Amino acid sequence: MRVLITGVTSFLGLYTAKLLLQEGHEVIGAVRPGSRRAQELDAHGISAYPTYRTVLLDLSELPEAELGETHYAEVLGLDQAPATPDRSAEPAGHSGTAAAMQAAVAVPARSSAPAVTAPPSATHLPLPALADDAAPLIDAWIHFAWDGVGSAGRSDTNIQIENIQNAKKAYLYAKLLGARKFLFAGSQAEYGRGNHRVPLPVSPYGKAKLSFGRWATEQSLLSEIYDDAPMQFIHMRIYSVYGSGDHETSLVNTVLRAALRHEAVTLGPCEQRWNYLEVHDLARAIRILLSSEDTRTGIYDIAGSDSRMLKKYVIAMNAIAARFAANADTTADGDATTAAGATQAVTAGGQTTDTAAGVTPTGAELRFGTRANNAEGAANMSPEILKLQRLGFHQEISFEAGIGMLLKTMREEGSES
Template identity: 30%
Template sequence: MRVVVTGATSFIGRAVTEALLEEGHQVFAVVRPDSSGSRELPENKNLTVLWYSLGEIGGLLDEPLLKEGVKGWLHLGWEGAGSANRQNPEVQARNIGYALEALKAAAALGCSRFLFSGSQAEYGILEGDMREDRECCPVSEYGKDKLKVLELCTREAQQLGVTYLHARIFSVYGPGDHPWSLISTCMDTFLKGGSIALGDCTQMWNFLYVRDCAKALVSLLLAKAPGGVYNVAGEESRPLKTYIEELHRLCGGRGVCQYGKRPPNAEGAVSLRPDIKKLQKTVGFCQETSFKMGIRYMINVRKAAKKETDT
């Protein structure tokens, strides 16, 4: 299948691109012209990089390499996804237009299935399990605009005759994640024997290894899954503090955690309890990588990188 991936150099975008290539699909990775992450994309005869920013997506309609059309499109690009910009309405709102332009371009190129990367931030602060049919009450501009994309793209996709899939992605970790993410920050601190200030970490949390996330997204796109919202998350939710303590042990027990010393992030004190039965039933999703396995792999990657640097 010929597939377009916008946001292909993002953390999840790279994993999705690799998963598609492993299955033998022809991938057109849409990459921002000044992206340093393009160097991280794999070398593969089925991979073609197209240099367009999110604001230039309409230009893909005139791209000679796409004249044969495409069958699937994963829109994983989003400006201002970091915590610093999640409450910036101007930055966040631009992304709504980018998503709509991507959907229209996909339809014009003959695409039948379009997947958008939503977020758990759309739910806001809820008690109990987060199911796709529950009312959403987002707190941050980031969450509000991701939810707005769902509303607008669902309506637009119906008019265009495109199956629209809205993947609400929860906390994903793995090699290549942002250095300021919770897992990366804690791991780097512990391996150096340092000290880190955290919140209370008493809320329920859920982690999913990036490769498992990518496989779930690819399955949703390529299977005959009906359009709609799908939670993409791990199979286990437990107190965040237990994850941090397990990470601490796997890092050799070095370093110190100072709980209750840091305020909540832009979404507030969110408790994550995703219900993934819909994903499991629709595409047979099964988490392959336990938290322990994922963390051990990340540690090995860091140690190998350090050894290469030292030599």
């Protein structure tokens, strides 16, 4: 399977790409020219895989998707199709890697549109042959690219409008390249104060992801009616994912660092229902959605099977980190399991109490209710993962084990100090 990923250098993109490469799939990582995160591909060992290639692509330079599929193809030069790559001489299992990846062909410019170009040393995505008997150039496209994911960016309407436009371009480009699936990284923020039946997003971020999802769903359903080879739209509504490499200001990283340093941390009330999923499990869920023949155009919640009040998650990770720092057990996973079972209460001042030992362990001072909620408000998380489970997904890493893994990585990297 050959998969193109926009946003491959993102936290979720890196783990997804690495899992696919480890399992023998081909991955094309679309990177914005001049991206400051391009080095992450080397740091995570992704560039070393022979079945990985980077292409430079700036979606903002592509024509508007509303021009329509035919005109879009003409403007990009996709109507001038090169010959279909000859794959007969390639080794089994490589699905045209040599022919497709070694052809350094950039999208040619027309008078009305700029070219998508890169330096001669860069690898480009070759153009597909659009004749009726042409093989598709890619099997699937995963779209992680989305600017303005911090609290300030989520509230910036202009950034979110541009995200919608770029996602539409990616969708149409994927269809022109012959993809059979387009996986979009949506968010539980699309539900907001509503539910699965009636989403009521709060922030421009949630509203923008919901807006694009509805547009792409309609396009995909129309494609099923009119096209011989329709492209499925898989709208992944991703809940809170954590793990090594996540943004340093995430709630998990903030609490863990404070706990290891025995510092105070200011928090919102944390009274909403929450759900966490370790990033390796997220990557496995996406791989299932890519490979399953039983998927259909529609929404798939990606979340763990364990939902709790957010305050309970915070108390648990604080206690896990406190035990880890004190070397109470021999392994990170052992610290995680033992601490989670012992932590049952929180004092008025926000410190956790180890009821099993009858003492207050060191760790962060958790100051609940001393700051406002983020741009999404205090929305409750109520994932419906039955559709994903029916495809074969199950959560393999518990929250306690995942936090233990993260703490061990933080210690190895020296990022806990």
